[in-house]
Amino acid sequence: MDASIMRLIAGRPVVIFSKSTCFMSHSIKALICSFGANPTVYELDQIPNGQHVEEALRQLGCHPSVPAVFIGQRFVGGDQQVMSLQIKNQLGALLKNAGAIWI
Secondary structure, eight states: OOHHHHHHHTTOSEEEEEOTTOHHHHHHHHHHHHTTOOOEEEETTTSTTHHHHHHHHHHHTOSSSOSEEEETTEEEESHHHHHHHHHTTOHHHHHHHTTSOOO
8 A cells, every 4th residue: 555545544543535526525424424433534636745645546446536435544445335335234333343433
């Protein structure tokens, strides 16, 4: 995994790479927050090295590059993967195991 991404996710239970104009990013952030989690969010269109981070996310297999969700420092995927976890009733358990929520 790219060193810049490793630094951004280190020690954080939930990290979402997003763009401020992306509807699906907004939806995924709202879904994760609805569990009571407080994710660290990086808006790639608003941070200095956003283009570099976006390219690194593509290399991880995230197409489109946002949203890209990491739970427990592990790459979970984009919107489709997160929604799939929610439908399978697995998202809450992942968040709990990562220490993002307590219930």
